[in-house]
Amino acid sequence: MPDTATRQENYDHLVLNTCVLAGRIMIESGSEMSRVNDTIMRIARNAGLKDAQVYATLTGIIMSGGVKEVGAEVGSIDKRAFDMEKVAKVNELSREYAAKKIDIYQFRDDLVHIDDLVATFPxxxxxxxxxxxxxxxxxxxxxxxxxxxxxxxxxxxxxxxxxxxxxxxxxxxxxxxxxxxxxxxxxxxxxxxxxxxxxxxxxxxxxxxxxxxxxxxxxxxxxxxxxxxxxxxxxxxxxxxxxxxxxxxxxxxxxx
Amino acid sequence: MSLFIIKCICVYFSGIGFGLIVNLPHRALNVAGITATLSWLVYYAIMNTWGGLGSANFFGGLTIGLVSVVIAHLKKMPSILFDVPGLVPLVPGGQAYNTIKNLALGDYQVAFNYLSEVVWIAGSIALGFIVAELINKIRIKIKYVSRGRSN
Structure with missing residues (x-):
């Protein structure tokens, strides 16, 4: 059985991972940067990482949780297309998370399967x-x-x-x-x-x-x-x- | 007059068509068309009364910025969803094409004239967006300050 410290560490890792994934999807779908930063910071704060720092550019995201045990996460972005519905979906999920309608596990799961959740026009x-x-x-x-x-x-x-x-x-x-x-x-x-x-x-x-x-x-x-x-x-x-x-x-x- | 009505309908459908290309959510499509029509009407009115190219595009851009922020609040969706289709009828497509064409044909003087027009229009639209964003920031600031006082 993992003790409390390990469990906290795992949780922090999961939060960071979710943040980077959300940012990646938004940048890949053509969102503007201030919205990306804003969304990531909001998720991190709602998840309890008060000192999180994020550095997002067009080709990659670097994010640290501000806690000693967990290092930084890096996500690279190589393709960019326009898919406004994904931007709207991430925004909606982040709102639901802020309102505590979904937990972080559900949030991450939805982000991983966003291609199935969001329909594109034929x-x-x-x-x-x-x-x-x-x-x-x-x-x-x-x-x-x-x-x-x-x-x-x-x-x-x-x-x-x-x-x-x-x-x-x-x-x-x-x-x-x-x-x-x-x-x-x-x-x-x-x-x-x-x-x-x-x-x-x-x-x-x-x-x-x-x-x-x-x-x-x-x-x-x-x-x-x-x-x-x-x-x-x-x-x-x-x-x-x-x-x-x-x-x-x-x-x-x-x-x- | 009938051409004017046809143009209004065309602008509405151009907004929807662009929405289809960039995969807007279904419930945003109609609003995107309306945003496009509103901004183009402002542009058209100013273009045909007192304004020139610059001010018409400036106010067109300003309208898109303001309308999309308001609708984004009402619909609880990101504002970028509505200002992208709104921009379509203002883009200086004709001038940009003429720049390229004259460059290809070797008429550099004419090409440069068109190019400066393109830069002027794009700059005016961008300036309109900036002012809209500024107004929005001031509005949020006022809201924030007044809420801080009341607590």
Whole structure:
């Protein structure tokens, strides 16, 4: 039987582990850093670790419990995607833990199985969403009503290419580049065959689902909240994907 | 006028479409569309009355920031869920595309003009967000102080 000190140590380990896991899921799903820090510190305080310290960046989390027996925990983050429902779910679980509706064991168990708890929209619905963004924004930005449907279809194709390349070839910026090439080529071919009216408008619409809007917003927020590591890092990530999109369109314009 | 109504509907659906891409929770989708429409209406009104590019985008960003914080309180969800889709109709997509296109075609002068417009718009939106965050922080501070006094 473990004595009280060992049991306390095990408990502290578990709390640290849960905190790092929660932070990792939030950063991987595209949350801003101040929210991550806030959530982690709240969990630690509710679990009784008063002197906990956390250092979270875009690529990893370091956390110490502030107690002598337990060391620090490190969690590394290599992939980042956008999944707002996971952010909402971690937030909800942390609230429930604060209200003592679930204990730390249940909390950790839910975090480990978060992929089963959180449903993602099926691919056809995501593709439809991308088409919706493309088609409607052509009307909003360019006042171009006749090109609604062709932009809708081009945007759907662009998103599908991006989605499948992200799954099968894990080179991040290549998928943006090739999706942009496909969008540009399809738009120009459609106009040449008389289906579309203005190629520029269709390309603008088709690119909109791929534009890194969230990373840019998060970059500004992180930098302003004083996180000078994560803000610029996110900015560079957004800049590279914007450049990849731009080169893709430029190549399509040259060859088609 | 009919184009204006069509545009409003389009903005609403663009917010929902972007919500589908970033996997918003189901009960947040409708609100995200409404946030997008509200911010775009503010942008549109200012753009067509007295403002230029800068102030229109500034107030658009400000509206997103304030509305999303209020809705986040009501729905008990993180505010980032609502300001991301709201941003979509304000993003300078057309100008960014024209920058790239003119760079690719070798018209550097024109490209630079568009690029400065992109930077100007993005900066204005970011400034709107900052001011919204500032207002929110002041509100929390006031709440905190007044609660401290009453105890």
């Amino acid at each position: 691919l056809w619905l995501q593709t439809l969403g991308a088409g919706l963004v493309s088609g409607t924004l052509v009307v909003v930005f360019q006042n171009n009503l006749p090109d609604f449907w062709i932009a809708f279809i081009v945007g759907m194709f662009g998103w599908a290419v991006y989605y499948f390349l992200n799954i099968y070839i894990q080179i991040r910026f290549l998928s943006e580049f090739l999706a942009a090439v496909v969008v540009g080529a399809l738009a120009l071919i459609a106009v040449k065959n008389g289906i579309g009216v203005k190629a520029d408008d269709i390309i603008i619409g088709g690119m909109m689902p791929l534009v890194p809007g969230i990373p840019l917003t998060n970059a500004v927020r992180d930098a302003l909240s004083g996180n000078l590591i994560s803000g610029p890092a996110r900015g560079i990530e957004a800049l590279i994907s914007a450049c990849a999109l731009g080169f893709g369109v430029a190549i399509a314009l040259h060859f088609f």
